[in-house]
Amino acid sequence: MTVSTGDRVLVTGAASGLGLSLVTQLLERGCRVLATDVHLDLPSGLAALPGRLTYRQLDVRSDDDWTSTLAWVRQTWGGIDLVVNNAGVASGGRVDLTTSESWDWITQINLLGVARGCRTFAAMLKEQRSGQILNTASAAGLVHPPRMTEYAAVKAGVVALSESLRWELEPYGVGVAVICPSFFRTNLADSIRSADPSASESARKLIEGSGRSADTIAADVLRQLDAGKSVILPDRDARVAYAAKRFAPWLYRAMMLRTARQAAADEEAAGGARRAGARVSS
Ligand SMILES: NC(=O)c1ccc[n+]([C@@H]2O[C@H](COP(=O)([O-])OP(=O)(O)OC[C@H]3O[C@@H](n4cnc5c(N)ncnc54)[C@H](O)[C@@H]3O)[C@@H](O)[C@H]2O)c1
Numbered sequence: 001m002t003v004s005t006g007d008r009v010l011v012t013g014a015a016s017g018l019g020l021s022l023v024t025q026l027l028e029r030g031c032r033v034l035a036t037d038v039h040l041d042l043p044s045g046l047a048a049l050p051g052r053l054t055y056r057q058l059d060v061r062s063d064d065d066w067t068s069t070l071a072w073v074r075q076t077w078g079g080i081d082l083v084v085n086n087a088g089v090a091s092g093g094r095v096d097l098t099t100s101e102s103w104d105w106i107t108q109i110n111l112l113g114v115a116r117g118c119r120t121f122a123a124m125l126k127e128q129r130s131g132q133i134l135n136t137a138s139a140a141g142l143v144h145p146p147r148m149t150e151y152a153a154v155k156a157g158v159v160a161l162s163e164s165l166r167w168e169l170e171p172y173g174v175g176v177a178v179i180c181p182s183f184f185r186t187n188l189a190d191s192i193r194s195a196d197p198s199a200s201e202s203a204r205k206l207i208e209g210s211g212r213s214a215d216t217i218a219a220d221v222l223r224q225l226d227a228g229k230s231v232i233l234p235d236r237d238a239r240v241a242y243a244a245k246r247f248a249p250w251l252y253r254a255m256m257l258r259t260a261r262q263a264a265a266d267e268e269a270a271g272g273a274r275r276a277g278a279r280v281s282s
Contacts (some may be wrong), residue, residue: 001132001175002226004029006078010069012036012060012117013087015043018136018179021218022084027051029222032077036069037087060087060113066120073121079128085117086136090188091150092203093196096268102193103150111154111161118165118176125174132175134225135162139182139238142231143245143252147199148258155180161229166230177230179221182237184212198266203210 003149009026013019018139023035023126025148027049035046046055056072058065073080091102091179124206140148141155162178169176189204212235220234233239244252 001026001228003031003082007031007081008073008079009082009084010033010034010036010073010080010121011084011086012058012113013136014055015039015045017188018181018184018214018217019084019086019220020045021214022086023053024049025214025218025222029054029231031082034069034073060085060116062154063116066116070120070124074124079131080121080124081131082133082134083125084119084134085114085276086134087113088136088188089191089193090203090207091192091194092148093194093199094147095149097195098150099195102195106150106202107212111149111157114158115161118161122165122174123171124264125169127174129173129224132177132225133162133165133169134177134179134221136164136179139180139233139241140200141178142180142233143236143241145256147196147263163230175228175230177225179232179234180238180242180271181217181221182212182233182241183207184214184217184235185209185210186214 003026011019011023011026013235014023015037019035019037023033023046026033028051030051032052033054035045035053035055038057038059040057042055046053048049056069058069063270091106118133118135123132125133135158137158138151138155140152142161144152145158159178159180162176166176183206185208189207192200192203194200218233221232224232224234233242244255
């Protein structure tokens with residue numbers, strides 16, 4: 001289903017990164033855009049954009065925020081053509097350093113935030129018998145590298161939710177697609193909560209050192225959405241990793257084991273250095 005002039009679009013996590021790039025490109029297409037994010041005031045990146053843009057605060061963890069957003073959409077637009085559940089945060093590191101709080105935090109935003117968006121707008125979309133939902137997952141939702149248990153689990157949840165919902169809404173003429181990119185440059189590293197500094201640092205390096213920009217990813221996402229793709233892999237790294245898992249499992253296993261063993265060796269070395277330091281100071 002193509003996204004075109006006049007379409008009414010809601011985007012979550014729109015103040016930065018992929019959300020901001022999607023808003024920019026949707027406005028360029030002539031869409032009417034309701035950009036939302038956690039911030040109360042209009043974020044600076046959105047303020048300068050030309051086009052039919054409205055900003056509202058929407059914390060994807062808040063049922064009340066979703067209810068009032070739905071009311072705004074109903075009252076102002078009388079319906080919706082595209083709901084983009086994009087807001088997200090990041091985590092990473094050894095599973096033994098994760099906590100119930102860290103699992104709850106990322107689940108509430110990255111998985112239940114998407115689920116709330118789908119639940120809130122499903123009835124309206126079904127009634128219209130038109131429109132679509134676009135959920136942002138990650139390549140980590142399809143391939144699951146070591147030391148990313150929390151992030152991989154919630155993103156795999158978004159992939160599963162999106163497929164299940166795609167079948168559910170298809171009879172009503174409503175589309176559902178999911179985005180699964182590899183690392184690209186955004187402010188995502190600033191959101192990382194992790195008790196494992198080495199994992200946070202390597203995630204930061206991968207995000208901030210990526211050769212891909214959010215603009216490039218957004219352009220590819222919209223191209224693939226127009227082409228009717230339901231699982232959108234917007235970059236080569238994501239496509240290669242997913243293909244390796246499905247068609248060359250021995251290669252996938254070798255890649256994952258190499259990464260895991262290197263991380264385990266680094267951890268042992270750091271532990272040894274800490275123990276030696278403790279002996280010297282005692
Ligand atoms: N950057 C990457 O390498 C990468 C790779 C794969 C998937 N993703 C996914 O892309 C999506 C967008 O992330 P990004 O990379 O553009 O990062 P970003 O940090 O630049 O943007 C994320 C946005 O989400 C907002 N947000 C965070 N918590 C929120 C909440 N509770 N309610 C509403 N908004 C909230 C932030 O304020 C921010 O504006 C995320 O779902 C992320 O997991 C990113």
